[in-house]
Amino acid sequence: MIFDRYEHVGLRHNPFAVVDHQSELAEDLFVDRGLAPPPPPGSSTLVQLIGAKGMGKTTHVHHWRRAAPGPYHYVPFEPYRQRWSRPPIGPIVYADEIDRMPHLVRSNWFRRAAAARSTLVAGTHVDLELQAQRSGLAVVAHHLGPVDHETLAVMVDRRLCLAALSPNGDRFAFSAVELEQVLARSRGVLRIAEGLCHELLAEHVR
Amino acid sequence: MLPAGSVVLTPKVAGRFASGGALVAVAVAAAVALVTGAWVVAGIAAALLASGCFLLRETLVAMYRWSDPELVLPGEALAIGGAIDLLYRRRSRGLIDVSKSHVTCVLSCQERATYRQGTTSTTDTADVFEHGYSGSASGTPWGFEAYISVEVPIDAGAPTFDLGNNEVRWRIETSVDGTNMPADSHSFDVTVAPVLAEQMRGVQDS
Amino acid sequence: MTYGIDLELHENVAEVGGRVSGEVRRPAQPADSSDPVRALRLTLYCKTSGRGDEDEFIASKVELPAADDGAFYNRFELVVPSAGPISYDGRLIRVSWAVEARLDVKLKRDLKVHKPVLVVPLGGVAVYDRPHPLQ
Numbered sequence: 001m002i003f004d005r006y007e008h009v010g011l012r013h014n015p016f017a018v019v020d021h022q023s024e025l026a027e028d029l030f031v032d033r034g035l036a037p038p039p040p041p042g043s044s045t046l047v048q049l050i051g052a053k054g055m056g057k058t059t060h061v062h063h064w065r066r067a068a069p070g071p072y073h074y075v076p077f078e079p080y081r082q083r084w085s086r087p088p089i090g091p092i093v094y095a096d097e098i099d100r101m102p103h104l105v106r107s108n109w110f111r112r113a114a115a116a117r118s119t120l121v122a123g124t125h126v127d128l129e130l131q132a133q134r135s136g137l138a139v140v141a142h143h144l145g146p147v148d149h150e151t152l153a154v155m156v157d158r159r160l161c162l163a164a165l166s167p168n169g170d171r172f173a174f175s176a177v178e179l180e181q182v183l184a185r186s187r188g189v190l191r192i193a194e195g196l197c198h199e200l201l202a203e204h205v206r
Numbered sequence: 207m208l209p210a211g212s213v214v215l216t217p218k219v220a221g222r223f224a225s226g227g228a229l230v231a232v233a234v235a236a237a238v239a240l241v242t243g244a245w246v247v248a249g250i251a252a253a254l255l256a257s258g259c260f261l262l263r264e265t266l267v268a269m270y271r272w273s274d275p276e277l278v279l280p281g282e283a284l285a286i287g288g289a290i291d292l293l294y295r296r297r298s299r300g301l302i303d304v305s306k307s308h309v310t311c312v313l314s315c316q317e318r319a320t321y322r323q324g325t326t327s328t329t330d331t332a333d334v335f336e337h338g339y340s341g342s343a344s345g346t347p348w349g350f351e352a353y354i355s356v357e358v359p360i361d362a363g364a365p366t367f368d369l370g371n372n373e374v375r376w377r378i379e380t381s382v383d384g385t386n387m388p389a390d391s392h393s394f395d396v397t398v399a400p401v402l403a404e405q406m407r408g409v410q411d412s
Numbered sequence: 413m414t415y416g417i418d419l420e421l422h423e424n425v426a427e428v429g430g431r432v433s434g435e436v437r438r439p440a441q442p443a444d445s446s447d448p449v450r451a452l453r454l455t456l457y458c459k460t461s462g463r464g465d466e467d468e469f470i471a472s473k474v475e476l477p478a479a480d481d482g483a484f485y486n487r488f489e490l491v492v493p494s495a496g497p498i499s500y501d502g503r504l505i506r507v508s509w510a511v512e513a514r515l516d517v518k519l520k521r522d523l524k525v526h527k528p529v530l531v532v533p534l535g536g537v538a539v540y541d542r543p544h545p546l547q
Binding site for chain 1: 321323324325326330332
Binding site: 318319320321322330331332360363364365367370371399402404 | 503
């Protein structure tokens with residue numbers, strides 16, 4: 001008889017694969033980091049999620065969007081011409097990587113949002129408070145940095161729990177030492193930590 | 207005369223172009239600055255050029271005295287398990303004493319997993335195998351050659367594949383050690399076939 | 413037996429360039445059965461999982477017509493591509509192979525059954541042990 005190695009440790013699969021931010025699974029895996037939710041639609045406010053790559057900005061944008069739906073605007077790195085595309089306006093609008101927008105496009109967007117009393121919720125690598133305020137928007141800023149041991153443990157446990165074959169049966173768990181090593185090697189960047197957990201679990205089941 | 211079926215590999219990026227190109231660019235910048243009277247820029251570029259030439263002197267000498275190496279494999283692809291003899295060879299300008307010299311080959315395997323979130327594409331990599339092998343160099347009328355015996359592991363990595371988002375690559379990095387020898391290193395992409403070496407099949411049959 | 417399909421593989425290990433063989437059975441259905449079956453499709457497919465986006469492809473397939481009473485009894489052989497890839501369980505990537513038997517049911521969702529297959533290198537049956545997803 002042959003059977004899957006992950007099933008042998010009580011898991012359906014390796015749960016540390018990359019998850020589509022817009023999927024239902026992403027909501028099940030969301031770890032609350034204590035950020036205050038955005039103000040309601042129509043509050044003429046820019047809510048910034050500021051942080052380096054992999055810190056969880058996009059995860060939070062999509063989590064809030066599931067709670068209060070609105071259009072979503074993503075500013076790609078390439079092709080460059082797409083950075084000039086006109087972002088939407090509405091009672092509440094979500095966006096990501098808005099620091100990639102050309103200054104003119106962003107200023108225009110902020111001014112239109114202020115005139116329409118929009119609430120903007122956006123991920124960015126840099127603080128855009130000054131530009132937003134000059135355009136007439138109030139600003140709320142959340143700085144997302146490296147996660148701590150507790151947050152990492154919650155993320156890991158939630159993923160393992162959702163992939164468990166039996167909710168009440170024996171379930172695989174990393175040791176405290178292993179989690180500390182993952183935290184140290186990833187320097188608290190969740191995206192890197194997920195990859196390290198994937199590799200570590202794969203080594204465990206070999 | 208190479209055995210029938212041998213395959214000759216050339217390095218991924220020619221070493222002479224990588225280092226020499228950078229120095230040429232600095233030399234051109236220095237010349238332009240000189241001609242246009244930008245003495246400060248010319249001075250800085252000249253200093254950079256001199257430093258580069260000093261730091262890369264061994265590479266520059268190697269580029270002059272030695273051609274890029276070739277790696278000769280017994281076939282299109284390597285088999286799993288068992289020893290495989292590779293031939294490393296290089297041409298030189300004139301006769302050079304290559305006694306007491308060694309060629310080192312590091313065989314490595316890398317997994318590459320690409321995922322997309324929105325329009326952003328990210329590739330995670332993991333080095334799943336790495337092992338060094340070496341062979342003594344012997345002089346020839348036109349340069350030198352070295353036979354190195356390498357072994358593709360049976361229990362690490364996977365035969366080469368590229369399915370689009372998921373890929374396994376194998377590589378051989380070569381370097382040479384010894385007096386009068388080129389102080390450079392080169393990288394060769396190799397293919398590992400999903401075939402067990404004949405020696406391993408003999409073990410199976412016994 | 414699942415959904416009335418009994419899929420049995422003669423061996424659950426196959427070499428690249430080799431064949432996966434087996435038998436598939438389904439008993440005759442009652443005359444008043446409400447699931448008219450058009451055909452049975454057998455495929456050998458490869459799928460990845462892990463950190464990367466999923467890759468999936470069908471390596472070989474066979475289609476068997478249904479008898480009037482919806483019964484099947486067939487032996488089959490599916491070819492494993494000589495280029496692989498082999499079954500693999502790495503740090504970031506897992507490559508899995510399986511045989512799927514799918515009943516094409518008219519006006520209803522198709523019924524399917526899967527059986528995992530271990531694909532090993534040429535010459536690797538009984539020797540090649542790791543690393544692959546199954547044990």
